[in-house]
Amino acid sequence: MKNITIHLPKRLEIGAHAATKVGEVFGAARTFVLATPHTQGFVDQLGLSGQVTVFADIPGEPDTACLEAAMAAAREARPDLVVGLGGGSVMDVAKLVAALWDGDQTLADVAGPNKVAGRACALVQVATTAGTGSEAGIRALITDPGAGAKIAVESPHLIADLAVLDPVLTYSVPPAVTAATGIDAMAHCVEAFTNVNAHPVIDGFARMGIDLVGRFLARAVKDGTDTEAREGMMLASFYGGICLGPVNTAAGHALAYPLGTLLHLPHGLANAIIFPHVLAFNQPVAEAKTAEVAAALGLTGDLLPAARAFCEGLGVEMRLSAHGATEDQLDRFATDAHGIRRLMNNNPRDMSVEDVLGIYRAAF
Amino acid sequence: MKNITIHLPKRLEIGAHAATKVGEVFGAARTFVLATPHTQGFVDQLGLSGQVTVFADIPGEPDTACLEAAMAAAREARPDLVVGLGGGSVMDVAKLVAALWDGDQTLADVAGPNKVAGRACALVQVATTAGTGSEAGIRALITDPGAGAKIAVESPHLIADLAVLDPVLTYSVPPAVTAATGIDAMAHCVEAFTNVNAHPVIDGFARMGIDLVGRFLARAVKDGTDTEAREGMMLASFYGGICLGPVNTAAGHALAYPLGTLLHLPHGLANAIIFPHVLAFNQPVAEAKTAEVAAALGLTGDLLPAARAFCEGLGVEMRLSAHGATEDQLDRFATDAHGIRRLMNNNPRDMSVEDVLGIYRAAF
Numbered sequence: 001m002k003n004i005t006i007h008l009p010k011r012l013e014i015g016a017h018a019a020t021k022v023g024e025v026f027g028a029a030r031t032f033v034l035a036t037p038h039t040q041g042f043v044d045q046l047g048l049s050g051q052v053t054v055f056a057d058i059p060g061e062p063d064t065a066c067l068e069a070a071m072a073a074a075r076e077a078r079p080d081l082v083v084g085l086g087g088g089s090v091m092d093v094a095k096l097v098a099a100l101w102d103g104d105q106t107l108a109d110v111a112g113p114n115k116v117a118g119r120a121c122a123l124v125q126v127a128t129t130a131g132t133g134s135e136a137g138i139r140a141l142i143t144d145p146g147a148g149a150k151i152a153v154e155s156p157h158l159i160a161d162l163a164v165l166d167p168v169l170t171y172s173v174p175p176a177v178t179a180a181t182g183i184d185a186m187a188h189c190v191e192a193f194t195n196v197n198a199h200p201v202i203d204g205f206a207r208m209g210i211d212l213v214g215r216f217l218a219r220a221v222k223d224g225t226d227t228e229a230r231e232g233m234m235l236a237s238f239y240g241g242i243c244l245g246p247v248n249t250a251a252g253h254a255l256a257y258p259l260g261t262l263l264h265l266p267h268g269l270a271n272a273i274i275f276p277h278v279l280a281f282n283q284p285v286a287e288a289k290t291a292e293v294a295a296a297l298g299l300t301g302d303l304l305p306a307a308r309a310f311c312e313g314l315g316v317e318m319r320l321s322a323h324g325a326t327e328d329q330l331d332r333f334a335t336d337a338h339g340i341r342r343l344m345n346n347n348p349r350d351m352s353v354e355d356v357l358g359i360y361r362a363a364f
Numbered sequence: 365m366k367n368i369t370i371h372l373p374k375r376l377e378i379g380a381h382a383a384t385k386v387g388e389v390f391g392a393a394r395t396f397v398l399a400t401p402h403t404q405g406f407v408d409q410l411g412l413s414g415q416v417t418v419f420a421d422i423p424g425e426p427d428t429a430c431l432e433a434a435m436a437a438a439r440e441a442r443p444d445l446v447v448g449l450g451g452g453s454v455m456d457v458a459k460l461v462a463a464l465w466d467g468d469q470t471l472a473d474v475a476g477p478n479k480v481a482g483r484a485c486a487l488v489q490v491a492t493t494a495g496t497g498s499e500a501g502i503r504a505l506i507t508d509p510g511a512g513a514k515i516a517v518e519s520p521h522l523i524a525d526l527a528v529l530d531p532v533l534t535y536s537v538p539p540a541v542t543a544a545t546g547i548d549a550m551a552h553c554v555e556a557f558t559n560v561n562a563h564p565v566i567d568g569f570a571r572m573g574i575d576l577v578g579r580f581l582a583r584a585v586k587d588g589t590d591t592e593a594r595e596g597m598m599l600a601s602f603y604g605g606i607c608l609g610p611v612n613t614a615a616g617h618a619l620a621y622p623l624g625t626l627l628h629l630p631h632g633l634a635n636a637i638i639f640p641h642v643l644a645f646n647q648p649v650a651e652a653k654t655a656e657v658a659a660a661l662g663l664t665g666d667l668l669p670a671a672r673a674f675c676e677g678l679g680v681e682m683r684l685s686a687h688g689a690t691e692d693q694l695d696r697f698a699t700d701a702h703g704i705r706r707l708m709n710n711n712p713r714d715m716s717v718e719d720v721l722g723i724y725r726a727a728f
Contacts, residue, residue: 001379001591001592001595002379003377003378003379003380003381003382004376004377004378004379005375005376005377005378005385006375006376006378007374007375007376008372008373008374008375008376009372009374010371010372010373010374010520010523011369011370011371011372011520011523012368012369012370012371012372013367013368013369014367014368014369014370014565015365015366015367015368016367017367018367021369025520156374156375156389159374159375201378201599204572208568227365228365231365235565
């Protein structure tokens with residue numbers, strides 16, 4: 001077995017209304033909460049006392065200007081505790097604010113792996129979606145509008161002291177978003193599971209995540225207040241986040257990226273559309289593991305139509321054309337996706353630019 | 365699902381020679397290493413620089429005097445980093461030294477749950493056995509010779525910053541100890557799995573641990589330098605440690621305790637002897653989960669003889685009489701074990717004092 005490093009939040013609070021533990025466990029004199037206009041409504045469920053400052057302007061794709069604004073607000077608030085209360089975007093910004101607000105490092109200084117000097121204040125991540133798994137990890141992505149690309153920061157100092165998985169906070173996520181982000185969480189597990197860098201330890205977390213998706217995603221889509229199903233999906237997302245750390249994703253996420261940058265599809269939806277195609281493409285070189293995935297999801301018969309029907313059955317519109325893509329865009333998508341070598345090189349089966357184009361055509 | 369709190373080391377380093385990461389990741393000016401006369405031989409594998417002080421006098425069952433001696437040495441060394449390099453006893457002492465050396469709290473002050481005020485210095489746990497899972501947890505046990513009992517300290521401040529699972533450090537564990545401690549690790553998983561307080565999240569870790577024991581324990585016993593098998597068993601032990609935290613053990617460990625205190629059997633051996641009996645006793649009320657355990661271990665047919673044969677096949681002498689027990693001791697064992705209500709009350713099937721005595725007789 002290869003050696004492996006795994007980063008984990010040192011404390012997990014899991015279950016309905018677990019969010020109230022934030023104040024109980026990490027009671028701080030000054031707390032700075034990152035949120036969205038929607039998730040700021042949950043702040044009073046965190047059990048906080050002391051001075052609480054809420055910065056609720058985190059958009060879906062936070063950019064450098066957003067980070068700067070959040071950082072300025074944090075410098076004003078001088079928090080002992082930073083809380084990310086939201087999905088992946090919010091939690092990513094929270095990581096950077098917690099690590100950088102009281103120091104001299106800029107975003108440019110810390111871009112890349114292992115550049116963050118340290119972190120003095122506590123960091124709590126309270127997930128309000130089940131998909132990104134950002135609460136489990138040490139990576140933060142910020143859009144650089146100048147370069148038209150994402151800046152990735154990765155550091156052990158970005159790991160949460162406490163991650164909260166409170167299913168009640170996800171009740172209001174609409175069915176379509178629940179479905180797409182749930183498939184994204186599964187994609188994190190599956191792409192790590194069949195990865196060229198797959199590791200038996202991470203396989204264990206991947207299996208748990210895939211199994212939970214098979215058992216609970218349809219229920220969470222059908223009834224948003226199904227606490228057990230919502231909790232199962234939050235765990236699947238968390239396990240997916242663990243998979244992202246040391247192993248990461250592969251061709252599926254590479255093919256999803258252009259759908260985000262060029263077609264402006266939400267990350268979860270883009271991954272849901274691509275998922276069945278890459279699962280089927282990789283099947284010949286990962287037969288046993290693909291069979292495990294199919295069994296966990298209850299897929300029978302020919303894999304591609306079965307996996308696609310699984311996603312459609314959850315209410316995901318799987319045709320790129322229905323999302324506004326035009327046929328003449330597909331070449332550009334293919335070139336871009338094929339160029340994301342850091343992910344494409346993780347794929348167990350080599351994928352030519354023609355293979356990529358073929359997948360987009362099949363998904364058109 | 366019930367709410368659950370899980371504590372985890374925030375970083376894991378897993379694999380052959382992963383121990384060298386200690387210095388690389390947690391390089392400290394002053395490091396204080398807790399060890400045994402045997403494990404101090406591994407200190408030069410930790411990649412440490414700066415001032416290194418080694419306290420290598422931790423016995424198998426550390427008592428309050430041992431802790432005091434270690435604490436005095438630590439106060440002299442004034443470490444930034446405390447390293448536990450050994451089995452459960454060493455790691456338990458390391459937890460307390462790291463949390464208490466620079467403060468005013470005594471052991472009496474912190475006995476029980478959530479009494480430790482904080483911890484300033486870093487704590488790294490480097491396991492050199494696969495059994496206790498102490499590196500995964502927040503509990504420390506110290507023998508109080510005056511009271512003839514163990515003092516338990518439990519606090520989130522006792523969790524490691526880094527846990528190292530380096531299979532090379534377990535190469536020299538003799539086959540008999542490998543077998544007994546490996547069964548103990550499995551018992552942690554199984555007793556949490558079939559516990560009245562069982563939780564689906566912990567069940568996931570229990571399943572991974574039991575599966576690893578089924579795949580790797582016999583290989584690790586047969587060839588101590590089988591790196592993959594040793595690594596698998598270290599992981600099983602770590603997962604067992606996670607099971608111990610929020611769920612804990614049940615009747616198996618309760619019945620093993622008198623064999624430690626009165627017959628002076630090592631903890632792992634005591635648990636290995638008891639394991640098949642409690643597994644079979646609980647079968648009627650935990651049929652599905654017991655069947656999963658049996659399948660993972662490859663047990664077929666009548667459960668008690670099959671599980672006993674599994675242990676004997678690993679070279680464990682399963683008869684209490686062969687370990688020096690006399691028949692007239694069994695009543696006392698039974699009274700004592702039955703009285704450990706904090707564990708007996710976790711058992712899925714009520715066990716009368718006659719049931720307990722019956723098990724000791726069957727194991728005699």
